[in-house]
Amino acid sequence: AAGVIQSPRHLIKEKRETATLKCYPIPRHDTVYWYQQGPGQDPQFLISFYEKMQSDKGSIPDRFSAQQFSDYHSELNMSSLELGDSALYFCASSLEGDSGNTIYFGEGSWLTVV
Amino acid sequence: GENVEQHPSTLSVQEGDSAVIKCTYSDSASNYFPWYKQELGKGPQLIIDIRSNVGEKKDQRIAVTLNKTAKHFSLHITETQPEDSAVYFCAASPVVYSGGGADGLTFGKGTHLIIQP
Numbered sequence: 561a562a563g564v565i566q567s568p569r570h571l572i573k574e575k576r577e578t579a580t581l582k583c584y585p586i587p588r589h590d591t592v593y594w595y596q597q598g599p600g601q602d603p604q605f606l607i608s609f610y611e612k613m614q615s616d617k618g619s620i621p622d623r624f625s626a627q628q629f630s631d632y633h634s635e636l637n638m639s640s641l642e643l644g645d646s647a648l649y650f651c652a653s654s655l656e657g658d659s660g661n662t663i664y665f666g667e668g669s670w671l672t673v674v
Numbered sequence: 675g676e677n678v679e680q681h682p683s684t685l686s687v688q689e690g691d692s693a694v695i696k697c698t699y700s701d702s703a704s705n706y707f708p709w710y711k712q713e714l715g716k717g718p719q720l721i722i723d724i725r726s727n728v729g730e731k732k733d734q735r736i737a738v739t740l741n742k743t744a745k746h747f748s749l750h751i752t753e754t755q756p757e758d759s760a761v762y763f764c765a766a767s768p769v770v771y772s773g774g775g776a777d778g779l780t781f782g783k784g785t786h787l788i789i790q791p
Contacts, residue, residue, distance in 0.1 A: 593778055602763055605778030618778050650717055665717040
């Protein structure tokens with residue numbers, strides 16, 4: 561079965577640079593989530609989109625922004641990168657339905673800021 | 675907002691024995707409780723989930739129980755095998771059933787499960 565696809569898998573950026581991560585949800589899924597996971601930490605919810613509109617916001621820094629496009633893929637844009645932004649970034653997707661939504665995660669994008 | 679506590683942080687069991695991981699949550703509006711298994715460098719893999727209209731759910735060697743009154747839920751793994759070794763996360767969220775999108779999951783801090791051969 562198709563899973564959540566994230567790209568790139570690894571990314572190295574310098575401080576103050578900008579990075580963009582892409583996410584392709586499972587086909588037919590209408591909701592996309594972004595999470596950040598630091599080393600040894602639990603995933604922290606950043607932001608979610610339902611039908612191309614922002615539906616919930618977590619601990620996303622003001623330097624970060626995201627959007628969901630007409631084909632349901634999503635991009636997370638990170639500007640003025642800091643060393644502390646180094647983490648594994650996960651995208652997840654779900655399909656809202658009367659039985660509730662089961663959330664599936666991608667394999668993540670490793671961001672290293674040097 | 676929601677707060678999820680998970681215990682223990684590390685659990686070591688002999689192969690073949692059972693493992694139990696417990697979580698509590700704070701927000702009575704939460705009604706969806708998934709469990710994820712995460713191997714090093716990989717994404718969280720959903721292994722089982724339960725919704726608030728169900729008290730217990732089982733899938734082969736894995737079971738989850740939910741006590742909404744006490745706001746706690748537990749993962750039970752029986753007949754543990756070496757490949758069960760990983761970090762396990764519990765999570766909670768409210769689920770909007772129609773037209774409103776979905777809130778993000780709040781995760782517990784994770785349990786490092788070690789299966790001793």
